[in-house]
Amino acid sequence: MAGVSVIPVQSKRDMKTFVDLPWELYRNDPFWIPPVKSQVIQLLTPGRHPFWTFSRRELFLAMRGSEVVGRIAAIVDDHYNEYQQEKMGIWGFFECQRDPEAAGALFAAAIDWVRQQGMEFIRGPLNPSLNYEAGLLVHGFESRPTFLMTYNPPYYPELVKLSGFRKEKDLLTYLSTRDIKPPEWAMNLGERLAQKQEVKVRHMNPKHFDDEVRLLTRLYVECWGGNWGFSPPTEAEVRDMVNSIYPIWDTDLAFFLYVQDEPVGVCVVLPDVTPLLKRFNGKLGLGALLKKHLYWNEINGCRGFILGVKEEYRQVGAPLVALHYLMEAAKNKLQYYYVELGWNLEDNQAINLLYEESGLRPHKRYRIFRRDLV
Incomplete structure (x- = not known):
């Protein structure tokens, strides 16, 4: 050999x-x-x-x-x-x-x-x-x-x-399907917290693209800034990311969370277009895939791409409100049988426990490796 x-x-x-x-x-x-x-x-x-x-x-x-x-x-x-x-x-x-x-x-x-x-x-x-x-x-x-x-x-x-x-x-990552019924208490609590804390949802507006990119960039830093391994993406990176996924953007599943007039969180859920990527073998971009209406019914799930809440609002139930809203919005899309959320850090006990108590089940595990050089 x-x-x-x-x-x-x-x-x-x-x-x-x-x-x-x-x-x-x-x-x-x-x-x-x-x-x-x-x-x-x-x-x-x-x-x-x-x-x-x-x-x-x-x-x-x-x-x-x-x-x-x-x-x-x-x-x-x-x-x-x-x-x-x-x-x-x-x-x-x-x-x-x-x-x-x-x-x-x-x-x-x-x-x-x-x-x-x-x-x-x-x-x-x-x-x-x-x-x-x-x-x-x-x-x-x-x-x-x-x-x-x-x-x-x-x-x-x-x-x-x-x-x-x-x-x-x-x-x-965590998975929910239409066969998994969230506990009634979790759904009721989400509704009550939304009313008590005056948590409001505002869908992202593509007509104000630049403003939305700036707000998304700011919230990304404010929501994840204290996490392990974090470094803030530049506005140019966020703009490039949004542009790359915009062709499949589902506006019903992309929103900001507000408490009174302050933006406190963000959620973006994307259709899981992997069946189309598989079918066309990497030859077509997302914009071209969107035009393949004949095959769009092959998409039967979605992925929680971004879900974050500013730290000072996590203890007043804003994450549960966000989870409750996105799960209801996804359920109303009859095309979607499953939603995968994550990834989350393994030691992010608060969000992992929230998912598990809300009826989601652990799905996949990915590992980051390290080797010291000195």
């Missing part, structure tokens, strides 16, 4: 190989969801995505002879490191055959690169940060992921551990 070599991505041909590799690795996996190729290329390309205005990266391919057997991205997010006062390197976009030697060579290349950038530890997978797709699936392999969640074969965690990484944090 030929030995393993690792090469940096340098040409357009190399980039195409990097982007196309998952289609080869997952060709017989019924649960893998192809991403939109054009969006992957944009996300990986400095100058085409706002993340790279404050970050840098190196992409690597693992070769066994003439065969491409794996890939990885090594990343430094200067914005995060300045915000958290850390020296963190990142690995992400990892894919590999069941080949410990190749995986080890890829991780060694990523570690060497971030070490040369002066980093003191490396964390991943982040694709390319915690504000995007993150985590390695470690539980929940029996079903496909929902929209914008990661997926990988069951052997990936072992490849990561063999390269010297340890668990740092788990991310959890």
Whole structure:
């Protein structure tokens, strides 16, 4: 058997190989969801995505002879490191055959690169940060992921551990279906709290796009600013994110929470378009998918993409109000059989307990790994 070599991505041909590799690795996996190729290329390309205005990266391919057997991205997010006062390197976009030697060579290349950038530890997978797709699936392999969640074969965690990484944090998702009836007390309490605390819901208005993006950016920081691993997205990143998902935006399931006249929370629930992504194999963007009306009935669920409340309003029931409202709104959409919420940090006991007591059940578990370099 030929030995393993690792090469940096340098040409357009190399980039195409990097982007196309998952289609080869997952060709017989019924649960893998192809991403939109054009969006992957944009996300990986400095100058085409706002993340790279404050970050840098190196992409690597693992070769066994003439065969491409794996890939990885090594990343430094200067914005995060300045915000958290850390020296963190990142690995992400990892894919590999069941080949410990190749995986080890890829991780060694990523570690060497971030070490040369002066980093003191490396964390991943982040694709390319915690504000995007993150985590390695470690539980929940029996079903496909929902929209914008990661997926990988069951052997990936072992490849990561063999390269010297340890668990740092788990991310959890929760699931509700029409067969699961929320406890009556939770629904009644949500209604009473909404009235008592004067919690109001305002749907996002696409006619005021710029204002809504600014408010969403502000609330994202105010709601998640104290969380582990957080760094505030820039307004340009939020704008890019909203633009990318706007073609499938369901205005009935995208809203702000207000107490009196103060915005205190935000919720965005998206149709789970993974059946269409699977059908068209990553060749069509979301705007083009929206035009495929013939297949729209294949979508039978949704995903809670954003759900957050400012800390000072969590103890007066605003999270329960938000959950109650989104669950009722989703139930009124007869097309939706299920809704997945998350991810949540495993130690976010308040929100995890709220979900469980409201009748949702744990669904999938994703893991962030870390390796110290000094």
